[in-house]
Amino acid sequence: MDEKGQGTLEYAIILALVAIVAIAALSYLGSQLSNIFYSLTEVLLSNCQSVTESIYDYGGSLPPGALSGTGEFRWPTRGRITQRSWHCHHAVDIAHSEGTPIYAADSGHVVVAGWKEGGYGKVVIVNHGNGFQTLYAHLSVIKVNVGQDVPKGKLIGLMGNTGHSTGSHLHFEIREGSQLRDPLEFVSP
Numbered sequence: 001m002d003e004k005g006q007g008t009l010e011y012a013i014i015l016a017l018v019a020i021v022a023i024a025a026l027s028y029l030g031s032q033l034s035n036i037f038y039s040l041t042e043v044l045l046s047n048c049q050s051v052t053e054s055i056y057d058y059g060g061s062l063p064p065g066a067l068s069g070t071g072e073f074r075w076p077t078r079g080r081i082t083q084r085s086w087h088c089h090h091a092v093d094i095a096h097s098e099g100t101p102i103y104a105a106d107s108g109h110v111v112v113a114g115w116k117e118g119g120y121g122k123v124v125i126v127n128h129g130n131g132f133q134t135l136y137a138h139l140s141v142i143k144v145n146v147g148q149d150v151p152k153g154k155l156i157g158l159m160g161n162t163g164h165s166t167g168s169h170l171h172f173e174i175r176e177g178s179q180l181r182d183p184l185e186f187v188s189p
Contacts, residue, residue, distance in 0.1 A: 061129075062109045067149035068129030069106035073187040074152060076105045076136065077159060077170050084184065091135075092183045095169040098140050100159040102170055104150040105134045105187065113146050120171065121163025124156050137171035138162050 062068060079096030104126055111133070112125035120137040124144060127133050140160025144150060161168045174183045 062127060063147075066109040066129060067107045067151065069108045069132060069152070071106070071128070071130050071132060073105040073134070073174065073183075074103070075187055075189050076134075076172055077102045079159070079170070081189065082169060084182075091137075091171050091173040091180070093169045093171055094189075095167060096159055098158070098160055098168040100168075100170075101155055102136050102139065102157045102159055104152055104154045104156050105172075105174075106132070107152045108134075108150060110144045110146055110148045110150060110156075113142050113144050113148075116163075119164030121165060122157070122160065123163075126150060126156070131176055133175045135171075135173040135175065137173075138165045138169060140168075 077094055077096065077100055079094040079100060081092055082095040083091075083093035102124075106126070106128050108126040108128035110124060111127045112123060112135075114123070115121065116123040116137070120135075122139040122142055123135060123137045124139065124142055125133055125135045136157060138160050139157040139162065141158040142156070143158070144154075144156045150156060159168055159170050165171075172183055174181050174186055
């Protein structure tokens, strides 16, 4: 092959390598931009104030003899924090593979176990009888029933991707009365 042909082959190889790197970079950036776009869309399409006001308060009295909590919470699952609490997201998102066990953060009484509108998907809410409730959302499987007492550390569900979710994770809330609180003020991984 002459020198002119050799340069063309090298040029074609370099172009192919550049194209492969560009495709890989765009694929990665595309997934990141998709997550950012979804989060921004969720914020723009929802009125944070109305979402906060629509949160149900399940802090009423428990049935006689129902298990109540201590107010000292444990971390509900394993995984990495992918989103912390902020103005429109008063929760911690903990990501791990679908089916990862979710445990009650404190003892209490199950007041919700099922599908919940508003993006939560399959959800469990535990009333701890001391002014606190915990919410566990986007579950793939619910392992408890409404009216059931759960001791701290009891398996209550499996991590999933139900409702408005971009991947398998637990959306974990701690509520004091009707106020959503930053879970990291009460418990750490």
